[in-house]
Amino acid sequence: MTENASNVIARGAEAPPLGDRLRQRRKALKMTLQEVADEAGFSVGFISQIERGITVPSLTSLIAVCRTLKVEAGSFLNPPKVATPFTRREHRPIYGLGQQGGNAVSYERLSASFPGNVLRSTIIHEPPGHRSEPMSHEGEEIFFILKGALTLEVDGEPMVLEAGDSAHFPSLRVHTMWNHTGEPTTILHTCTMDVFGDGEPSGSPTDSLAVTRAENRLDATDNGMSNKDMGNRR
Template sequence: MQKTSLGPLVRGRRRKLSITLQDLSDKSGVSVGYLSQIERDNATPTLGTLAQIAEALGVGLDYFIATPRPVDALTVAAERPRFSIDGSSIHYERLGAEFPGNVLSSFILHVPPGYRSELVRHEGEEIIYILEGSIVQILEAEEIRMSAGDSLHYRGNRPHGWYNDSGAPARILWTGTLELFRGKGGRAAELPRRAAEAREGGRE
């Protein structure tokens, strides 16, 4: 399973652009305090928050997560690679494919008991479907308990987050229009070069 240490990559890219934490906060909508924790590897953002940071840094999410890009639309369950962000207890399975004009991203999330996400808001929309277990979805001021078979469709600009207080693992099918692996970052083949640049920046 692939893991990525985010702190040096975020810090290195920010320094390469010669912007402050406050600048990055203004561009991404993520607080200075939380960005500082991420750069010190004391906090692990969700994919949605990381996508906001990536966009503010002028790269795609694949700058930080070197996941394989499927050559077509088929993913085989027994062969589907998983990945996680270093420090996070959530494992992801990527379902969506990349092709010209596609607007959806889709993942299966494996969520351990006790996990709690941060509250986020962003452009686009999301659908979650509980495959196994249960979670509590936060949508603005409302908390919605969801169990296997339940689904929820909402706009990303509404503050949202979720947590698993069930005492058992949960599996969630997440689909959304939030651009995670597309954008200004380019193709996955460029990842080794970008990672090296970021790590060099982290040693400045």
């Protein structure tokens, strides 16, 4: 990767902060913080922190809020479109939702967009101490830990995932994750929720292909993962 994680994209430097724009939209709809929180499935405190710029939401959290505010999530971020089926590692940009340097979650887009496409895949760079808000939504998702460790909680049951571990579950189950360590965690995340706001896909489902080159692919056996029972890490 040639870009620093601090160079995330948020619709350009001239755009108003994410929280201000969400607050303006909420007031335009004459909705209270409580109404937005109830409909989106979050706490009032979480919505308030987003509006005040204290918290930067994850992509999935932003989408839930935007649905409540009846606005496209794509208008609040500028994730890179995959115009060609091949993505070279050195050309894959890092993007996110805020300019918070090392404290910001950043993303690398892996999946392409084409008619019939249902999978959205990203590499997530989770900073130390970051915690997502509990949420549920349609579809399903898979987490695969490339580097570091992560606590994933599903329906109130926490489980520590380490490099080489994975989790696959229906997204309707209430889930949250946090980096409980003092080091960044890198996650391969695939889901069926439209986290990119692509709109109507273009291209042909018969000739679409996305390939990503990587020089340092993680080998789980190098970390002594073998067939370790995940339940032992709870």
